Structure formats: structure tokens, C-alpha cells
Amino acid sequence: MGEKLNLTKEWDKVFKKSEKVDHEKVTFHNRYGITLAADLYVPKNAKGKLPAIAVCGPFGAVKEQSSGLYAQEMAERGFLTIAFDPSFTGESGGQPRYVASPDINTEDFCAAVDYLSCRDDVDPEKIGIIGICGWGGMALNAAVIDTRIKATVASTMYDMTRVNAKGYFDLQTAKGRATKRRRR
16 A cells, blocks of 8 residues: 655754654555655653644645644644645655645545554544645645544635635636636
8 A cells, every 4th residue: 555655864854953852754644545754743751642733734835844843843832743745745655746636635634633543642532733824725624524633723824725626716617617628
């Protein structure tokens, strides 16, 4: 199931590594069989079952950027966190590369919750998600369908899922999409 990923071993983030957390690379699969890569951040000297958060976004970005910084910051505050690359992006698998699929990318959040809820050091009743920028919409979609998600933050200017369906400012109609497809 899934493809073998080539994960970077050294610190490859655009932000400084915190001395307050432990970091490691992890992988998990979504229900479409795509292997997702994530950075795991755990508060140093953590004991017992921790509240957990999965973080993704901004749209088009990778976990070595904003989502990793958010995850590391939340780990400094006592949460076990993962920042993951969505399907088709960064170190995660999936073909073709660098595309978005609202259905699959919503499932990516649910797969991250699957991963977190199966860990011995996570309290499965205290799992949240953070969607940054265009991923805020994917986070909201996941929260609607996955009752294991107890808290959701959409740090976003717009709902990317809606933009994919209706265009920016809801200017795209079904008829307009069909017309554009026929012209190609």
C-alpha cells in the first residue's frame, strides 16, 4: 500500500529548530492508498496521553514552512503535533504532482487524525486540526465529517474548497465551467 517516500533526514525547515520539542519524520496512509509524510513534534519530557493537533497548509506550501512552524509552536505549548504534506505535494506521495483534490485533501486531514488517534501518547478525545490559508476549507470539510476532531482552526482568508467549486467570488457557474472545457 502506498509508495516508498524519500524523506529528508536533516533539519530542512525555514524556521529555527526549537530546543523545547523533539522532532522526527513519520508517514501514514490515507484511504486512497497515498502515503503522506509528516513532521512530528513532541514536547520534551512529555508524559502520559497528550492532546494532539494535525496542521496543513497554506495551499501550495509544504510542512517545512508555515504548517511546521505552527506545529512546533503548538508543541512548545504542550500539544503533540504533526505538520503534514498533503497528497501530491512535498515529500508525500501521489500522482500527478502538485494538484489539488478537495475530496482527497479533506481525507488527508482524516488520515492524520487516524494516525494521531492510534498513538499511545495521544488522548484520542483531544484531537484538533489547523488548516492554514487555502487548507482552512479542507480542515472545515474534515471537521464536518469526522467526529473525532474536537477542535478546528481555519486560519484563512477564503475557503479553498468553495473556490474550487465556484471560482473566486463565486463567479464561476456550472455552465461557465462546461463552456471553458469545450473550448480547450
